[in-house]
Amino acid sequence: MSDIRIQKTGASDVIASSDGTLTLTIPIQIKRRSGRKLVTLPNGGIAKARPWDTAATPLQLALARGHRWLAMLESGETKSLREIATLEGIDSSYVSRMVNLTTLAPDIVAAILDDALPNHITLFDLAIDPPVLWEEQRERVKYA
Template sequence: MSDIRIHKTGASDIIASSDGKLTLSVPIQIKRRSGRKLVTLPNGETAKVCFRDTTATPLQLALARGHHWLALLESGEIKSLKEIATREGVDNSYVSRMVNLTTLAPDIVAAILDDTLLNNIILFDLAVDPPVLWEEQWMRIKSALST
């Protein structure tokens, strides 16, 4: 912890306790603007807005559907992909492709959730017959980017 440096600026207070721990008190204000909460710092600046509360992308929605449908299957609430398709009013192959997304590599899933996967990657590239090996999944994505 010796590489941590604290510089006191503005109206923040640093209080040392008897056990050697430090407490940092920073006066902030939380204001509502257009239904969003904004944090105003002591120097009057507004903190960066986190974009995690934006509308989900189509890939994120597809991933969520796939995991939800797989959970229904695993719990026994639904007996087959065909039953999900009938219940949701969609094609069997669509349900199958969404459930295929649950086998994606964790770093690909993270890229989808963080919306950092390049825009040329489409649902078809990820959901139709995905390779079992995660390295091969990345090779498919790289291949899709080069076309």
């Protein structure tokens, strides 16, 4: 059976007992940051965060909203962008701009999800009147 104890001090150590169990001592600290627990390593660094622990960027959230709203339209859950705007309590032009993001080239979408777009590219650049052709979208973004 596992038994985890957190001690404030100590060095790394492995102790074998006569009953065959091992006691492993690892000097770590658990700190709270923004309501989450993080493991602090002996060298003072913080253990690598899991991908799902990082907050989504505004562009990623906008892309997700656009796809969700498009799915609502395609499934028949709503009849129009105006109805979605009413349900969400937001402006219908905002809804249409976010739905525009669903027409972006796959490599641009991947760059948004990987947070790899240059800092000068804004949501406005991508959502307002995006070109229909993917090559023209790539020229506008100029991240390649």
